[in-house]
Amino acid sequence: MELLDLSPGLVVVDGTVGAGGHARAIARAIRPGGHLIGLDRDSEILACARAALAEAAEDAPEQVRVSLHHVPFSRVQDALHAEGQAACDRLLLDIGVSSLQLDSAVRGFSFMADGPLDMRMDPTGPVDAASWLAEVDEVELARVLFEYGDERYSRRIARAVVEQRKRTAIVRTGQLVDLIYRAMPGHARSGRIHPATRSFQAIRMAVNDELGELQRALEAAVSCVRPGGRICVISFHSAEDRIVKWFLREHCEVVTKKPIVASDEEVRQNPRSRSAKLRCGIVKEIAA
Ligand SMILES: C[S@@+](CC[C@H](N)C(=O)[O-])C[C@H]1O[C@@H](n2cnc3c(N)ncnc32)[C@H](O)[C@@H]1O
Structure with missing residues (x-):
């Protein structure tokens, strides 16, 4: 003020x-x-x-x-x-x-509660996180995770997303959290912050440009x-x-x-x- x-x-x-x-x-x-x-x-x-x-x-x-x-x-x-x-x-x-947005599971911003993988700040916007993840190129996804999330395991996570989506669509926050957790090496899974923190932030920043x-x-x-x-x-x-x-x-x-x-x-x-x-x-x- x-x-x-x-x-x-x-x-x-x-x-x-x-x-x-x-x-x-x-x-x-x-x-x-x-x-x-x-x-x-x-x-x-x-x-x-x-x-x-x-x-x-x-x-x-x-x-x-x-x-x-x-x-x-x-x-x-x-x-x-x-x-x-x-x-x-x-x-x-x-x-x-x-x-208010972060704490609402249905908006899909939070890795703490399972919900639809949405993350649109404008709920009327055209592309939600699930559709973005379904289409994004592996190299571009790794770049986003690295540049917006400072995620050092960006390539491993991007690879895991691409492998997973060949089998089933990633449409819930819980699915994405599990996938990120499994893609990380064991020693990186129990840090000070939740292993999905960086990737969630990065994907949100990309989805909302x-x-x-x-x-x-x-x-x-x-x-x-x-x-x-x-x-x-x-x-x-x-x-x-x-x-x-x-x-x-x-x-x-x-x-x-x-x-x-x-x-x-x-x-x-x-x-x-x-x-x-x-x-x-x-x-x-x-x-x-
Ligand atoms: C940190 S909160 C602001 C809180 C607010 N200053 C208060 O005192 O309650 C950020 C808000 O900005 C909105 N927002 C983020 N990016 C925006 C954009 N590009 N255009 C308009 N609103 C945006 C979000 O929807 C969210 O409601």
Whole structure:
């Protein structure tokens, strides 16, 4: 909230409105006269955000305009256009999956509970993880597991997937967990993290084209955040953080020379914050 540097009347895009935690705090800080535009590619989550924000606005609904859109954040310009705003003053992205998505077995993000192998952040999206795994080339799968998941047994796992799918379709998270476990050498099966953690993260990032989304959103941000406005991004993966870091260096005055990370106390309270990195930049004025 400090880095966003909010004041009454600002137009703020929360590109990942999720359950509305950040959005509620933003809505309070920009009233009176502000406009909060919340985006999420998950329509189910957007319903939660709507309820949370309605509750937050109860005491003073006329003081802040809140609009929610079911669009990916790479289409931030479409949302601004639909709202009659030429640009915004602040853009916040808190990328990745939400706890609500991770904890719901039917969404297929979790290796902890058996469910359909879905992993689409937008449940209306065209390709789920099961269809992606059924089609993906072995070399490409190994690359995805290695680059997005830092999985050192990427080739063995990719081979196992290709062998398995010749026999039966891989359509449940439980099937994929077993397959990954069996593909790993014995000593790698009992590490500090669950053996399927890295592969699940990598497949989710590929199915949802997460790096492409981030890249396109930042490119769009150059023309839709006003000069002097701020961009804040929280990422959870080193490849994402690298994209953000280079983008801010090129287009912004960087406010966070080093990324802000969660304190030990915060990680104790919320273990999922352990890999979060927050960076912020002020969009450069265009030279005359
Ligand atoms: C970590 S959660 C955000 C939580 C939120 N900041 C809060 O305070 O409750 C990430 C959210 O971003 C959404 N999301 C991820 N990638 C997206 C994208 N490309 N476009 C729009 N929403 C996206 C997910 O559906 C999820 O709801």
